[in-house]
Structure formats: structure tokens, C-alpha cells
Amino acid sequence: MQTQPPFTFRTPTPQDSARVPRGFTVLELMVTVAVAAILAAVATPGMLEFVRNGKLSTAARQLDADIALARREAIKRNTRVLVCPIGSDPVKCGTATATIWTKGWLVCYDANFDGNCDDTSTGNPNPIRRHDALDATLTLTGPAAIVRFNANGTQGAAGAASLTFTTRGVWSGSKSYGETITATGNVAVAPGS
Numbered sequence: 001m002q003t004q005p006p007f008t009f010r011t012p013t014p015q016d017s018a019r020v021p022r023g024f025t026v027l028e029l030m031v032t033v034a035v036a037a038i039l040a041a042v043a044t045p046g047m048l049e050f051v052r053n054g055k056l057s058t059a060a061r062q063l064d065a066d067i068a069l070a071r072r073e074a075i076k077r078n079t080r081v082l083v084c085p086i087g088s089d090p091v092k093c094g095t096a097t098a099t100i101w102t103k104g105w106l107v108c109y110d111a112n113f114d115g116n117c118d119d120t121s122t123g124n125p126n127p128i129r130r131h132d133a134l135d136a137t138l139t140l141t142g143p144a145a146i147v148r149f150n151a152n153g154t155q156g157a158a159g160a161a162s163l164t165f166t167t168r169g170v171w172s173g174s175k176s177y178g179e180t181i182t183a184t185g186n187v188a189v190a191p192g193s
Helices: 014-018 026-077
Strands: 081-085 105-109 129-131 138-141 147-149 163-169 176-181 187-191
Touching (some): 026 081, 026 105, 026 147, 026 163
Antiparallel strands (some): 081 147, 105 129, 138 163, 163 176
16 A cells, blocks of 8 residues: 655746736737726716716705795895896896896895995895806806895785796707795706606
């Protein structure tokens, strides 16, 4: 009967290390890059639409929040509060047109009822809030009038009609948001087509 010699460890030689795989082959790397490129090509259009819709929704919600703030401030201060497009003076109202709203808007009090933001007084800053111009990929069309909230929360003069804002993207197939302010001061936002 033969006995086997006991197992012994030996030092690896350079030929042994040549047999040990290290890293990826060029073919494996090319396949991985091709799969990643295909996945990126499929995901990019969906991601772009997601980002665009996020900007659109955010702009519409910001306008809604500022209009609601104006109504609350009018009731709280017991005086008129305006939502108006920014004029050449960054703290005063500009002439309202349907398309100027995209350049930004102000929420300010108008205690002297002159249809413009009052000057800031000590401890009572005006405008209450300022919103800068919208992203270039968005449009905001609004009334050709300044939005006025009276001390009782109603909008505009007695018997004033409803005012409507529309926020939309400039890209093809863009959705829109419509915001309506009724004469009684109620505000409603609804997604459009």
C-alpha cells in the first residue's frame, strides 16, 4: 500500500498568476456599455417629461399659493391687497397685460387704494412677496387687470367678473393648469389638457 505524501504549500509562480482572471475582458466591457446606452436612451425622454411637468406644476402651485396669501392678508390686514405683474420698479405694479405675468408678480398691500403697492413703512415691508420671472420653458397668461382682494376677501370691485390664469409649457404636447378667481374671492386650480 502506498501512502500519499502530506500536503504542502508552495509559493505561487508567475505562471500561476497568469491563470488567475483579473478584471473584465474588452468584450464584457463593450456589452455592459451597450446595455447602459440602451437603458439611457429609453429612460431619457420619460425623465425629460417628468422634469418639465414638475416645473409646470410648481409654477402653477406657486401662483396659487401667492393668490391665497393675498386673500388671507387682505382679511388679516383689513385692507386691499394686490397681486400684480412686476413693473419697471421692482417693488411697484406694472401695467397688467395678458402676457406680462410671465415676467413675475408681486403680492402687496394697497391701503391707499391707488391700485399700486404702497411704500414700505417701518415694521411693515411691502411687497409682501415677490415672485421672479418664470422659467423660459413656461408661459403664464392672466387677466389684463390687477387682482385685488378687498378686506372681506372678495376680489375686485362689486360685481367683478371671474379672473383666469393659465400656466402652460412651450413644448409640444404640454399640459396646462387653469386658475380661476371668482368675484367672491374663491380660488380654484384645475389641470387642463
